[in-house]
Amino acid sequence: MRKPVETLASGLGHPEGPDVLPDGRIVMVETYTGKIIAWSPERGIHDYALCGGGPNACLLGSDGAVYITQNGGTAGAWKAEVMSVPSIQRAWPDGRVEIVASEVAGIALQAPNDLTFGPDGRLYFTDPGDYDANNRSIGRLFALDPDGSGELVEEVGPAYPNGIAAEPDGSLVWVESYDRGVYRKRPGAPSEKIHVLPEGHIPDGLKIDESGNLWITTFMAGGVDIVAADGTPVDFLETGGVPCNCLFVDDSLIITDFGDMTDVPAEAAMEGRLWRIPVGVRGMPLFRGAVA
Template sequence: MKADIETLATGLGHPEGPDILPDGRIVMVETFTSRIIAWSPTRGIHDYANCGGGPNACRLGSDGAVYITQNGGTAGTWRAKVMSVPSIQKAWPDGSVEIIVEQIDGYKLQAPNDLSFGPDGRLYFTDPADYDPEDRGLGRIFAVNPDGTGELLDEIPAAFPNGIVAEAGGTIVWVDSYEGGVYRLRPGGKSEKIAQLPEGHVPDGLKIDVNENLWITTYTGGGVDIIKPDGTYIDFLKTGGVPLNCVFEGENLIITDFGDIDTISVAEPMEGRLWRIPVGVRGMELFRGAIA
């Protein structure tokens, strides 16, 4: 199906990982400016916080803070003007930012990518190495407890775990950008492949609707793959561009898009867009949590 796209903002520098704030604003990261930004109908795009480095995604916590996956300041050949350390950060509404996790269970974080609170209050996130299909590193999935401690849940050779989302039953679903696989991780288990996306559809972010179906943005596929919980393919929402991540807003899907280019370079192309697309289905309510 073809998307009916409403463009809310343009000229964005690698926008990613959107969420909805309590006042209805859309919050997201802008990797190329090392900022957290927000959008509203009255204010348009405006600053929320400057976190330095290379923020990859953000998620609203139950404490009112926005939690951020910080890769340290890299994206392909791009490097941030002010580098940070690979970590989980926390940005408050007053613009203050703090690093809350740099290592877990003896593992230094590599380049945290996407994150999701689970029904147990823990923060789950993907931690791939640098994106290099010719020299694939070791991908990891971590969980952080409310007290700041955590554990390594899974370690996957030659994988790039990217988008991640928590299901209602406490399982985690994540996508691998190298092979286009969709995986489910059960508590205490190992990741199991549940679906293979079509050739040329490289997955990035994903969310779940009220019917428990997965909506997966594919940045080389130009749209969103929709699959059932068991991996059965349902449909493809064609958007064009390079959709990176998404979040439901009522019966709309909010998408952060890289633009009409597909190469991340040192040029910092500011061609990203923020889209709103009516899809006729509501998203599953996202879980919220807080890390001390």
């Protein structure tokens, strides 16, 4: 499947994890600058908050804050000039940034990657460590409760749990980048592999449409793999570039793209883009919550 791609912004430094603010602006992280940035038709790209380190994704909370997965300052071979603490952060509309958690249930976080609120109001996130297929960290799924307490939801072995989304029944769907797996974790049960993406389709972020299909941005594959809720392949949306994460807005797909790259360099390559693609499909409404 091919659709026209509209470039909303370019020259971005590893944009990831988009969401929509209450005023309609698109908010996202810019890993290479340690910033949360926003886009609107009137203002274009502009700063929202400075969180430092290496922010990986962001999500609007019901309290009006933007919740951030902070990996500490890494992206492949790239390291931030000023490192931060691997953590979940929160940025307020006035630019204040604070750490919500740097450990959960006594376990220090490694490099939080993606996050989602569940229908139960908890904040779920993946914590894979650094991306190194030859020296794999133990990947974990965590949850933070509204009162600030939390738990280790699952330890998934030497793996790279990346994008994560929540389904209405409380199940979590997450993708694993080393082996290209798509997993579902039902409440009270271990994760179950439901699909393996094609060779070269390294999954990064994902969102769920109103029919329950999974739209998975596949790093270096130049597109978005669409997979049914039961794991059956549905289609592939060709985009070009290196799509990192996505978001449904009305019947369009907003994509954060790394740029026309063949690898992830050690220097901060400011080649990323923000795209809008009319797909004629609406997303499942995202769940919202807050952490004290």
